Amino acid sequence: MLLSHLTRNLRFNSGATWCRKFSRTVLALNDTKNVSKYAMFFDKRVQHILTDITGRDEEKIYRPRYRDTAKPTYRLVTDKELEKLKSDAEEKIQKTLQIPPVLDEKPDVNVILSKDEALAEHDQFNYVFTDISYNIPHEKRTVTVREKDGTLRLATNDEHKRMIQVYFPGEGRKHYMPNMFTEKHLERLLEEGEYEYILDRACVQFDPDETDYIRVTRRVYEYIADRSDFMKLYSTRHFGAAAFFLTVQKNIDSFIAVLINSNLLHSAKSLIDVYYMVHNQEQGLPKEWSNLSDEEAIMMFAKQEAKDGSRIELALQVYKENVEREMSS
Amino acid sequence: MPRFGLNVGLAIRLARRGCTNRPFYHIIVQNAHRNPDTGKVLEEIGSYDPMVNRYKEKLVSVNFDRLKFYYASGATIHKDVSHLLGLSGFFPISPKTIIDAQRNREKLAAGEKLNDEPPELLLHETLKSEIEKKRTE
Numbered sequence: 001m002l003l004s005h006l007t008r009n010l011r012f013n014s015g016a017t018w019c020r021k022f023s024r025t026v027l028a029l030n031d032t033k034n035v036s037k038y039a040m041f042f043d044k045r046v047q048h049i050l051t052d053i054t055g056r057d058e059e060k061i062y063r064p065r066y067r068d069t070a071k072p073t074y075r076l077v078t079d080k081e082l083e084k085l086k087s088d089a090e091e092k093i094q095k096t097l098q099i100p101p102v103l104d105e106k107p108d109v110n111v112i113l114s115k116d117e118a119l120a121e122h123d124q125f126n127y128v129f130t131d132i133s134y135n136i137p138h139e140k141r142t143v144t145v146r147e148k149d150g151t152l153r154l155a156t157n158d159e160h161k162r163m164i165q166v167y168f169p170g171e172g173r174k175h176y177m178p179n180m181f182t183e184k185h186l187e188r189l190l191e192e193g194e195y196e197y198i199l200d201r202a203c204v205q206f207d208p209d210e211t212d213y214i215r216v217t218r219r220v221y222e223y224i225a226d227r228s229d230f231m232k233l234y235s236t237r238h239f240g241a242a243a244f245f246l247t248v249q250k251n252i253d254s255f256i257a258v259l260i261n262s263n264l265l266h267s268a269k270s271l272i273d274v275y276y277m278v279h280n281q282e283q284g285l286p287k288e289w290s291n292l293s294d295e296e297a298i299m300m301f302a303k304q305e306a307k308d309g310s311r312i313e314l315a316l317q318v319y320k321e322n323v324e325r326e327m328s329s
Numbered sequence: 330m331p332r333f334g335l336n337v338g339l340a341i342r343l344a345r346r347g348c349t350n351r352p353f354y355h356i357i358v359q360n361a362h363r364n365p366d367t368g369k370v371l372e373e374i375g376s377y378d379p380m381v382n383r384y385k386e387k388l389v390s391v392n393f394d395r396l397k398f399y400y401a402s403g404a405t406i407h408k409d410v411s412h413l414l415g416l417s418g419f420f421p422i423s424p425k426t427i428i429d430a431q432r433n434r435e436k437l438a439a440g441e442k443l444n445d446e447p448p449e450l451l452l453h454e455t456l457k458s459e460i461e462k463k464r465t466e
Contacts, residue, residue, distance in 0.1 A: 113418055122416070122430035124443055128386045129417035132375065133394035145386075146416040150430070167390055 036104045037248045040278045047099075049274050050240030053259075053267040054097055057235035061096055099240040102248070106209040111154040119150030128155065130163045138164050161207070172204040181205070181216050190223045199238045221245050228254045231262060247275050253308040256298065257315040265294040265319070272301045295320075336399055342407035343377060344370065352379055356391060356410055358399050374399070377413060389413055 040046055077085065127146040143155035143163045155163065165175055179185050181202070189198055198220055206213035221242045224230055233239045246252050252271060259268040276285050286304075289297065298316060302309035340361040347353030356375035363369055375391035382388065391414070400406065406414070408425055415423040433443055 116422065118427050119422065119430050121433040121437060121443075122426055123387070123433075125381050126386050127413075127416050128388050129413075130388070130390045132390045132392050134392075144418055146418075152416075152418045162384075163388070166388065 037278050038102055038104050040248075040274075040281075041102050041244055043277065046244070046274055046277060049270045050099055050244055051097065053243060053264070053270055054099070054237070054239045055235040055264075055267075056093065056097075058093070060235040061093055097235075097237050099237055099244075100203050101208045102241050102244050103209040103214075105211055105214055106157055106207075109154050109156055109160070113144065113152040113154065116150040116152070119146075121148065122146075122150060123148065128159060128163060130167055132167050138168065157210070161210070170204075174205065177212060178205065181212060186216065186219060190220065193229070193232065195220055195224060195229070195232055196236055196238065199233075217241070218245070222251075225251055225254050228258050230255055230258045234262075243271055244274065247271065247278055250275075250279070250307065253306050253311050256301075256306075257311050260298070260312070260315040260319050263319070265298065269294045269297045272297060275301070275305070337403040339371065339399060339404035340365075340407060341374070341396070341399060341404050341410055343409045353377075354379070356413075358395075358404060361405065372399075389417065391417070391419075393419065 126148060129144045129146070131142045141160075141164065143160045144152060145155050145159065146152050162175065164170075165173055178201070180189060180198070186198070199217060202213055202216045206216070224233070224242065225246055230239070230242065233242055243252070243255060246255055252275060256268045256271060259265070259271070273285065276289075286300070292300065295316060298312060302312040302316075306312055338361055339358055341356065341358050342365050343354040344357045344365040345352060346355055354377040355370075355373045356377060357365065357373050358371045359365065359368055360371070372395060374395045375389065377390075378388045380387075396414075396419075408423065411420055412423045412425050414420040415426055436443060
């Protein structure tokens with residue numbers, strides 16, 4: 001059951017809707033002076049770079065996953081049909097590689113609507129009221145709670161999400177958090193290297209601005225960063241998200257080293273572009289940045305900004321030696 | 330008070346669905362002379378589950394759009410429903426609620442128990458600890 005749900009949910013709603021939905025909330029947050037660095041996720045240039053560095057290893061994207069194990073079919077087609085098939089395949093790739101948004105945590109709801117002492121002890125339990133009218137977006141649905149002591153308040157994020165799941169069940173979601181996201185089981189899955197499975201299921205179970213989603217993904221990304229295991233996420237939708245999250249956290253040294261080791265120098269430079277866009281919003285890119293070659297740019301970053309520059313320099317040196325060896329042989 | 334409108338003669342009330350020992354109610358709209366449990370229903374506009382869930386909550390859902398429509402066009406609202414809607418903050422508090430609350434408080438002051446606790450539910454392990462945590466907080 002679960003696996004088939006996962007497969008189905010991997011075909012997400014179009015990327016544009018998702019981005020629109022959450023970029024709106026980010027814009028609303030931006031009204032305050034503290035502009036969150038995560039808001040840069042919706043910047044067009046950043047989106048472009050993140051999709052670009054994700055990689056398009058078609059063998060990996062189209063590998064059988066979960067229950068999607070149909071045998072390949074072979075047939076003769078006309079040029080026109082071939083064109084159509086190719087564009088369908090392209091669309092499927094774009095959907096599979098759609099990057100889940102990296103967001104700030106949703107602020108807590110703590111709104112008391114009324115307090116009525118005459119209602120104290122009206123019942124032993126809380127009442128939860130949900131508005132199930134049609135044509136209301138779920139995030140705008142009113143859910144109120146009447147407590148035992150007569151207080152009427154808006155539902156907390158947790159209660160709100162639970163009620164939406166009760167009355168408008170999302171496919172593949174559980175009413176409660178599955179055990180695999182608890183610390184104990186999560187660590188075991190991480191040791192087994194099941195990063196993609198954890199991240200996929202987190203996407204199905206949680207909303208991207210939920211506390212638990214942020215906790216789980218952060219743990220996975222940091223675990224991967226400790227082990228430099230990034231290539232397991234290459235050509236999956238989580239590669240860009242991991243890159244962006246670690247960029248905001250200023251923790252991309254191992255990421256860049258891995259990219260260099262895999263001969264993806266240009267991706268490494270693009271990622272550094274994102275780094276400057278996020279952290280130096282006012283100054284922008286350093287001088288003559290666009291004139292620098294990939295190697296020079298990475299070197300400059302390693303000297304000026306990186307926490308562990310020597311690691312990047314070492315990776316670059318190994319890369320250069322490899323190139324020279326190939327040239328001479 | 331005289332009532333005017335399209336739907337005078339309609340009633341919004343609770344209809345018992347569910348089965349023996351497991352009550353569950355729909356909030357329904359029907360002609361006032363019909364039987365709520367067996368009679369023809371015009372529209373179901375909500376639900377009420379009087380048995381607490383594992384988070385110790387009673388759940389009520391209402392399609393407020395339709396409720397407003399029927400109320401505005403003259404339907405009468407049964408006192409059980411207006412009790413729930415009063416608690417939800419949609420209507421003023423129903424007198425029944427206030428009287429019940431007062432009686433409960435008197436009972437508690439006299440050292441009596443209100444009702445029996447619901448049977449221990451089969452709780453998920455993590456949930457149990459979560460609820461414990463909430464209780465201790």
